[in-house]
Amino acid sequence: MSYQFITSAKLPTRHGEFDIHIFENEAGQEHVMLTVGLPIDRQSAPTDTPPIPLVRIHSECLTGDAFSSLKCDCGPQLNAAMHAIQKSGCGAILYLRQEGRGIGLTNKIRAYALQDQGHDTLDANLILGLPADARIYDMCKPMLDHVGVDKVRLITNNPNKLAYLVEHGIEVVERVPLLVGVNDENASYLATKRDRMGHLLDNEF
Numbered sequence: 001m002s003y004q005f006i007t008s009a010k011l012p013t014r015h016g017e018f019d020i021h022i023f024e025n026e027a028g029q030e031h032v033m034l035t036v037g038l039p040i041d042r043q044s045a046p047t048d049t050p051p052i053p054l055v056r057i058h059s060e061c062l063t064g065d066a067f068s069s070l071k072c073d074c075g076p077q078l079n080a081a082m083h084a085i086q087k088s089g090c091g092a093i094l095y096l097r098q099e100g101r102g103i104g105l106t107n108k109i110r111a112y113a114l115q116d117q118g119h120d121t122l123d124a125n126l127i128l129g130l131p132a133d134a135r136i137y138d139m140c141k142p143m144l145d146h147v148g149v150d151k152v153r154l155i156t157n158n159p160n161k162l163a164y165l166v167e168h169g170i171e172v173v174e175r176v177p178l179l180v181g182v183n184d185e186n187a188s189y190l191a192t193k194r195d196r197m198g199h200l201l202d203n204e205f
């Protein structure tokens with residue numbers, strides 16, 4: 001699949017002002033990138049060491065990002081990442097339109113119905129005959145290339161995202177862990193990511 005840059009504009013938010021960039025693949029699927037301080041202006045202070053952009057690869061979660069769901073940690077993670085990137089002055093949010101770990105909104109809600117019956121987040125996908133995690137990350141490299149980023153500090157607990165970037169020639173100088181928005185409703189979801197999905201979490205939930 002190839003990805004094309006379409007357009008960009010300013011986006012003021014309550015965290016500060018971002019540039020918003022839209023990308024599209026051949027199937028017409030849109031992905032979004034919010035940036036601050038990118039591309040890095042190497043002319044203005046050529047002798048300074050350039051900053052390493054702080055980057056968050058975030059998969060769409062309508063229920064968490066827009067509806068403040070307590071079933072996951074997505075909404076607080078998105079807000080914390082936007083805040084941290086603004087504070088650092090240089091970075092990007094890659095907002096990937098792969099809802100429900102790539103199975104789509106309808107299937108995610110089907111999985112939630114199974115979770116209501118006591119299944120965990122991983123088994124719910126498997127019972128539906130769907131992969132535990134169907135996401136791809138091949139849009140990330142062209143999106144980062146667009147703003148000249150080849151080195152990042154990556155905000156994640158997900159080893160798949162680290163592996164993708166490293167395999168595609170993007171240097172991950174640092175992994176920045178992100179644990180926010182833990183509550184009684186999402187504790188078992190986080191424990192399943194830690195115990196059954198290999199996420200880099202060593203906390204008790």
Ligand SMILES: Nc1nc2c(ncn2[C@@H]2O[C@H](COP(=O)(O)OP(=O)(O)OP(=O)(O)O)[C@@H](O)[C@H]2O)c(=O)[nH]1
Nearest residue numbers: 058059060061072098099100101111121156157158
């Ligand atoms: N199938 C399914 N998807 C879920 C469930 N809860 C959250 N999601 C999806 O999981 C994805 C969350 O992904 P990210 O925010 O990229 O985070 P992550 O892969 O958990 O890794 P981090 O970078 O460590 O946060 C979103 O697409 C959510 O819609 C669930 O119970 N079932």
Ligand SMILES: [Zn+2]
Nearest residue numbers: 061064072074
């Ligand atoms: Zn979520």
